[in-house]
Structure formats: C-alpha cells, structure tokens
Amino acid sequence: MSLRLEAALDARDVAVSLSLDHGETLAVLGPNGAGKSTVLGMLAGLVRPDRGSATLGDDVLFDLPASWRPPHRRGVALLAQDALLFPHLTVRHNVAFGPRSSGATRSEAGAIADEWLRRTATDAFADRRPAQLSGGQAQRVAIARALAAEPSLLLLDEPLSALDVAVAADVRGMLADVLADRTTVLVTHDALDAYLLADRVAVMHDGRVVEEGPTRRVLERPRHPFTAELSGLTLVRGVRTPDGMRADDGMLLPGEPVDPVEQGAPVLAAVRPSAVRLARPDAGTIAATVTALEPQADLVRVRTDRLDALVPPADVADLRLRVGAHVALGVPPSAVTLYPA
Ligand SMILES: Nc1ncnc2c1ncn2[C@@H]1O[C@H](COP(=O)(O)OP(=O)(O)OP(=O)(O)O)[C@@H](O)[C@H]1O
Numbered sequence: 001m002s003l004r005l006e007a008a009l010d011a012r013d014v015a016v017s018l019s020l021d022h023g024e025t026l027a028v029l030g031p032n033g034a035g036k037s038t039v040l041g042m043l044a045g046l047v048r049p050d051r052g053s054a055t056l057g058d059d060v061l062f063d064l065p066a067s068w069r070p071p072h073r074r075g076v077a078l079l080a081q082d083a084l085l086f087p088h089l090t091v092r093h094n095v096a097f098g099p100r101s102s103g104a105t106r107s108e109a110g111a112i113a114d115e116w117l118r119r120t121a122t123d124a125f126a127d128r129r130p131a132q133l134s135g136g137q138a139q140r141v142a143i144a145r146a147l148a149a150e151p152s153l154l155l156l157d158e159p160l161s162a163l164d165v166a167v168a169a170d171v172r173g174m175l176a177d178v179l180a181d182r183t184t185v186l187v188t189h190d191a192l193d194a195y196l197l198a199d200r201v202a203v204m205h206d207g208r209v210v211e212e213g214p215t216r217r218v219l220e221r222p223r224h225p226f227t228a229e230l231s232g233l234t235l236v237r238g239v240r241t242p243d244g245m246r247a248d249d250g251m252l253l254p255g256e257p258v259d260p261v262e263q264g265a266p267v268l269a270a271v272r273p274s275a276v277r278l279a280r281p282d283a284g285t286i287a288a289t290v291t292a293l294e295p296q297a298d299l300v301r302v303r304t305d306r307l308d309a310l311v312p313p314a315d316v317a318d319l320r321l322r323v324g325a326h327v328a329l330g331v332p333p334s335a336v337t338l339y340p341a
Contacts, residue, residue: 007052098149275335
C-alpha cells in the first residue's frame with residue numbers, strides 16, 4: 001500500500017515529508033541523530049508528532065490534531081536492531097503469535113508460521129526458545145514474526161547492524177527475497193543495504209530529508225556531502241567548462257556531463273577515490289595537502305583538501321604521505337561523474 005507522511009516534531013527538530021509507492025522499499029539513510037528512528041516511530045505510532053498526517057493506502061494513520069490511530073491498529077510492523085522475541089515462547093509460537101492475535105485458529109496460525117519459518121530458513125530451530133538462538137538466527141525469526149502478521153507496512157530499524165559481517169550478508173540476502181513487492185521503510189547507515197534492498201532512498205540530516213529519489217541516482221549522483229560520503233565519493237561543486245568543470249576553489253576536473261549542461265552553468269562532480277592517482281608534488285596537475293589517512297580493507301583512503309584517493313599502503317610509504325604533506329593528484333575523466341547542480 002502506498003505511504004505518505006508529512007509531519008513535524010519540534011522538540012526533536014524533525015520535519016519530514018516522505019512518500020512511497022505500493023510494494024517499494026525506501027531506505028532512510030543519515031548520521032546519528034538525523035531523525036531516522038523518529039520517522040519510524042511516527043509511522044509505528046510510538047512517537048506523536050506536533051502536526052502533520054500520514055496515510056497508508058486509504059487508511060489514515062494520523063491527521064493531527066483530529067485523529068491518531070494507535071500502534072496496534074495501523075497494520076504496521078516495526079523490527080528493531082535487537083530481535084526482542086518473546087523469551088518464554090518457542091520460535092514457532094513467536095512467529096504464530098501475530099496471526100493468532102488477529103483471529104487465526106491455532107492450526108491456521110501454525111501453518112502461516114511454518115511457511116514463514118521456511119521462507120526465512122529458520123524451520124530447523126522451530127522448537128527452540130530465543131535464548132538458544134544466535135544473533136543472526138534470532139533476527140531471522142524476528143523477521144518471520146513481523147511478516148507472519150501480514151503488515152501493510154514493514155518498518156526495519158537497522159536490522160543488520162547488531163550482526164557480524166558474514167551473518168549480516170546472509171540475512172541481507174534473505175531480506176532481499178522477502179522484501180520484494182512489500183512496502184517497507186528501512187533505516188540503515190550502510191549504502192550497501194540501500195543498493196541491495198531499496199528502490200528509493202531518502203537521506204536525512206539534522207531532522208530534514210536533504211535528498212530523495214531512486215537508489216542509484218541518489219547514491220551515484222549525490223547532492224549532499226553526507227550522501228557522497230556514504231557512497232565513498234568526493235562531491236565537488238563548480239561550473240561547466242568545455243573540458244569538464246572548474247570547481248569553486250579553482251580546481252579543474254575533466255569529464256562529460258551525464259545530462260546536457262550549458263557552459264558556465266552550475267554542475268556537481270562525484271569523484272571516485274579509487275580512480276584518483278597520487279604523485280609527488282611537482283609531478284601532477286592538482287596540488288593538494290593531505291588531511292587524513294584512513295585504512296580501508298587493503299587500501300588507504302588519503303583525504304586531501306581537494307579530493308580523496310584510495311591507494312595501496314606501499315604508495316603511501318613511497319610518497320612519504322602524512323597529514324600536512326603536499327601531493328599532486330591525477331584525475332582521469334573516468335574518475336568523474338558530472339551532472340547538473
Ligand atoms: N526519546 C527521545 N526523547 C527526546 N529526544 C529524542 C529522543 N530520541 C531521540 N531524540 C532526539 O531526536 C533527534 C533525532 O533522533 P533519532 O533517534 O530519530 O535519530 P537517528 O537518525 O535515528 O539516530 P541514530 O542513527 O543515532 O539512531 C536527536 O536530536 C535526538 O537527540
């Protein structure tokens with residue numbers, strides 16, 4: 001069911017407008033304190049905004065001050081970072097709980113539970129209690145329990161962040177299957193979650209949605225520095241030149257805009273650090289100063305006052321890079337995505 005939300009909560013300085021079509025997954029990305037959980041709370045009915053409204057299909061979740069539907073009458077399931085299963089019930093009974101509460105007979109609820117246990121690959125431990133599950137198993141069961149209740153809207157608050165990397169990948173794969181065609185809002189810090197699970201993303205910063213749109217467009221052509229950081233890109237503002245762009249600080253970058261832009265018109269460039277080359281200060285075109293060195297997998301992210309570069313540790317040693325060192329950057333056109341500002 002399609003979702004529309006427009007609401008504000010002054011005490012948290014959160015004011016948002018979001019919409020989502022039926023069956024789509026929206027990833028809400030943003031730094032700590034951006035307001036992501038507050039948005040989920042408003043939709044779940046746990047946080048009451050000062051004003052605004054939300055609709056899910058034809059249902060009005062709230063339209064303040066006139067109406068406010070309580071959480072259990074919204075058809076919304078919220079899944080938090082921790083699984084929060086009922087500790088005294090078996091896995092199967094945890095999953096059957098939702099259908100039972102909404103009137104299914106014991107055997108109907110059992111059949112629904114078995115189907116979701118199968119789809120989430122948790123049927124092997126159906127008779128265990130939550131205390132006997134690993135974190136990844138418990139999170140799978142929590143997903144099964146949420147979906148067995150057949151919510152019209154599924155809300156996921158960083159469902160993978162408490163899991164270690166290998167388990168998170170496994171659960172992410174399962175989520176990709178069960179979220180298809182299901183209206184879902186997913187809060188995450190991780191661009192990979194957005195790429196693999198979401199049709200659209202909304203990026204929040206300081207209580208506002210700063211950009212919103214189809215996942216790849218937003219993450220590959222960011223308009224806000226935080227979005228660029230999430231995607232691992234460097235965002236540069238400037239104006240269009242015959243060969244590319246001139247940045248606000250005078251730096252010239254090569255490239256062809258993805259959409260037509262007139263000469264002199266404002267453009268943005270998203271630069272891939274892995275394609276930026278580093279050289280000794282006298283050997284390249286763009287002079288820069290190193291501001292930070294951050295290990296990333298088998299490479300080092302060299303942050304500079306101009307662009308970032310992602311290079312092997314040996315390059316860092318050969319060029320004697322340290323914070324404050326001068327370096328030259330080489331930027332091939334393939335490193336740059338240019339688009340209208
Ligand atoms: N229960 C609460 N009472 C009062 N203020 C709160 C409460 N929870 C969050 N806030 C404030 O509301 C703002 C938004 O917080 P929120 O938890 O929604 O952000 P978030 O994007 O989910 O952050 P995180 O990624 O750290 O979970 C912050 O300024 C926060 O301090």
